[in-house]
Amino acid sequence: MNYIKILRPFNCLFVAICVLFGIFFRNLTLHSYNMVFAILSATIIAGAGYVINDFFDLPIDSVNKPNRVLPSGKIKPRSAYLYAIILFILGIILSFLTRNIYCVIIAIINSILLFFYAKTFKMNFLIGNIVVAYAAGSTFIFGGLSSNNFTNSLIIAIYAFLYTLMREFIKDAEDIEGDIKFKANTLAIKLGRKKTIFASILPIAFIIVFTIYLFFSELILLSTFVLMNVFVSIPLIFFIIFLFKKISKKKLSLISGWMKIDMLMLLIILWFGK
Structure with missing residues (x-):
């Protein structure tokens, strides 16, 4: 067992x-x-x-x-x-x-x-974050390749990479005290908690840009595009605004959990949308 x-x-x-x-x-x-x-x-x-x-x-x-x-x-x-x-x-x-x-x-x-x-x-600056994000995205690609569905799976993989990278930044900011204790060299230790949260804006920006790209490339319909902005992109922006008002470990943990729900919403919208 x-x-x-x-x-x-x-x-x-x-x-x-x-x-x-x-x-x-x-x-x-x-x-x-x-x-x-x-x-x-x-x-x-x-x-x-x-x-x-x-x-x-x-x-x-x-x-x-x-x-x-x-x-x-x-x-x-x-x-x-x-x-x-x-x-x-x-x-x-x-x-x-x-x-x-x-x-x-x-x-x-x-x-x-x-x-x-x-x-x-995982103890090294940025490398651990990228490895985890890559691993998350590659899982979808792995499935897509096994069924000749690479192009479609790549769409999900890109979102998974960006979401996971964003969550990794938030988790680094959340775990900064413990990482200092064990002499890790994470993004939060290198930049500080506030700058690390600011860095998480970059994956969010890419998520928004990628969603716009999918729409104008006619890979998703207008209805799907609207739903993704209402239930995915806008909540992500509010998460960061909420964090910057008063940074605390409790808020970081809460946002990390909310991001999982947001990613789930994205998957549901993409699955049922076109």
Whole structure:
């Protein structure tokens, strides 16, 4: 049971849903076993990423989260490390069964990035943020490639990248005290909390510009464009205005949660819109 728990089953389920979204977005046809292997590969690699992250975070979690699987001694660190490596290899092997070389390349790249993200990247200025944002976007592309739906999945992937990057900036600002304690070199430590929040305006601007581009390229209808502005773009602008009035850790945590809901609204609008 502990070997399942350390995989973060609910997070892995969300990864599977993202792959499915990439497969079926504007492309509601079945794609034999490719779809199944794509979902399994992406989910297993994501699970491996969580395990290896817990392995490298053991000294920190022993202080902050002693009840987690590794700090509590329910799984030995060496066993967790080997478990992660086996899962990475299994995920890559399964990617070959999608019969798409680009899926294999993404599986290999993501496995390497998740390993080094856990080991060093997440503590480095901006690199960790970009890796996480890329990983979020690549999940949709992975599904799209496995079903010859790359162009459609790319639309969602770009939004996922920008949203995740924005949330990463907000989370950096939220976690600044803990990151200072553990000598991380995050964006918030480098720029300060206020400038980091200001930096999150850049992904928001790209989201708005990209939405306008989709409309004028006739990739979305006017009704979809209006809904995306009302329920996605405008709320994002209000989030930042709300934050700047009085910056606090509680507000940052609240906004981070709201952004998840905003991203969900985006996915729903794009799925049902045209």
